[in-house]
Amino acid sequence: MKGHHLAELNIGRLLAGVDDPRVAEFIDNIDRINGLGKRMPGFVWMLEGSGGPGATGHAIGGDALLVxxxxxxxxxxxxxxxxxxxxxxxxxxxxxxxxxxxxxxHFVMWWVPEGHKPTLDEALERLEMLNERGDSPDAFGWDYLKEATMWKTHGCQVAAE
Structure with a gap:
């Protein structure tokens, strides 16, 4: 979309606290994967602490396990x-x-004007829109983007099971 960039919010809830060995592989690789993303062609911006547990200051609804x-x-x-x-x-x-x-x-995308850095509250509002109304120009999933095709062959679920 000319003059716009694509924002995305993805939320997950860890099975255990950050010190638990069951989630250690994920926790130990957050910086690595985020660093890779920041070096990718087409990357624009990331909310600092994104992908990390609630200790980063981005706990949702006071739940430190929501990432x-x-x-x-x-x-x-x-x-x-x-x-x-x-x-x-x-x-x-x-x-x-x-x-x-x-x-x-728990995943939503939307178009933002170039230069805009969405807040977590804004992103959560978009996710709520998607959950309440389904895909729209204001909040959508992969299937809404006709140019997006990789999700179809890589196991991305349109909705939670």
């Missing part, structure tokens, strides 16, 4: 390449080892 990841990308292709075309894919495929299955949609 938000909020980023902005130039376009859907850049985000797709990072998610499914790098080592990130290996961590995505192992998410069930570290995260609970949430009872509702």
């Amino acid at each position: 938000p990841n909020l980023t902005v990308w130039e376009d859907a292709a850049s985000l797709e390449t990072f998610v499914w075309g790098t080592v990130h894919k290996q961590f995505y495929e192992k998410r069930a080892e570290w995260f609970e299955v949430l009872g509702k949609m």
